[in-house]
């Protein structure tokens with residue numbers, strides 16, 4: 001189908017765009033807000049393919065986390081120490097920036113602690129963490145200013161009701177947010193700042209031409225902008241197959257309310273591949289893609305029985321053993337991963353830029369990624 005824009009549509013909504021941002025997730029929206037601050041006169045439009053954002057930002061678990069010990073120790077096998085501490089530093093600073101932008105109460109931020117669970121078979125890993133806890137606390141203190149962030153929390157394990165868990169390590173500075181309220185606040189801020197967000201705008205192709213970028217949408221519709229920032233994270237390789245960004249699907253469930261739920265906080269299990277938290281007195285549980293890496297390397301928002309069954313088994317046998325529950329809702333979301341835990345923020349040309357590949361920590365690093373991405377557009381001689 002070919003649908004031409006009317007004169008009115010072009011004149012009112014589409015012409016003379018200084019910046020078009022593709023993707024209305026945490027990065028796209030925060031980049032738009034940052035650009036608005038830097039260039040109050042810009043015409044800025046965010047294009048989003050879904051009615052709501054359809055990637056990770058409204059489909060995640062809402063952990064405001066910045067580093068668990070097993071994850072960081074695991075990362076040390078593939079990253080240098082310097083890279084690891086830089087990452088933690090970015091996540092911490094990003095979280096503080098997000099808090100300043102949104103306000104803690106607006107996104108229901110609750111610093112109730114992040115916990116790692118260790119099973120019998122994780123004893124070796126627990127011992128390694130226990131040996132290194134003082135060193136980690138020293139490093140984290142340098143970054144956050146907070147003493148003794150990591151603590152062995154075994155004495156509180158009986159209260160949780162978990163079965164088959166031997167040890168708990170707590171990160172006292174981690175918390176949780178209401179993901180929906182966070183993104184809603186960003187939409188509200190974008191609206192207040194005169195940023196246009198257009199939904200149902202699936203970008204199929206970008207082409208740079210003298211002085212502008214042509215943006216091709218469905219129905220042969222076309223827009224143009226002086227600069228484009230691609231903030232499509234796990235979907236980035238659809239527009240640019242040469243980019244080293246791989247999609248990783250995560251499936252999630254939430255139970256109905258469980259009166260007397262004994263635990264509160266965010267929890268990492270099985271090296272962080274599985275995560276759960278309380279949402280009031282419901283349990284949100286997700287992940288487990290390590291059961292089937294190949295199938296889950298997709299950007300299709302589906303659910304699969306093997307992963308769903310595994311999550312249900314974990315709930316039944318480990319998290320709330322013996323407690324009857326009903327699942328209220330299932331969904332999936334897509335992360336963007338790379339060969340290393342490093343974001344991909346770069347200019348592909350003079351007018352097309354990307355800020356993607358946030359891994360599983362977008363709540364924390366999204367604000368800094370957005371700022372770095374936006375700064376690419378603001379460099380001199382960019383035509384804006």
Ligand SMILES: Cc1cc2nc3c(=O)[nH]c(=O)nc-3n(C[C@H](O)[C@H](O)[C@H](O)COP(=O)(O)OP(=O)(O)OC[C@H]3O[C@@H](n4cnc5c(N)ncnc54)[C@H](O)[C@@H]3O)c2cc1C
Nearest residue numbers: 023025026027054055056057060061063203333361362363
């Ligand atoms: C299930 C799950 C749980 C997670 N849990 C946590 C957590 O607890 N804490 C944490 O910090 N991080 C978590 N993450 C990661 C975090 O959510 C992401 O890192 C972050 O949301 C990425 O934001 P983004 O804006 O880069 O990408 P996204 O939120 O994916 O936004 C990209 C947007 O681009 C749109 N788009 C894609 N292609 C096109 C196109 N061609 N045209 C127009 N629009 C397009 C998509 O619809 C989408 O809305 C989780 C991720 C998942 C999937």
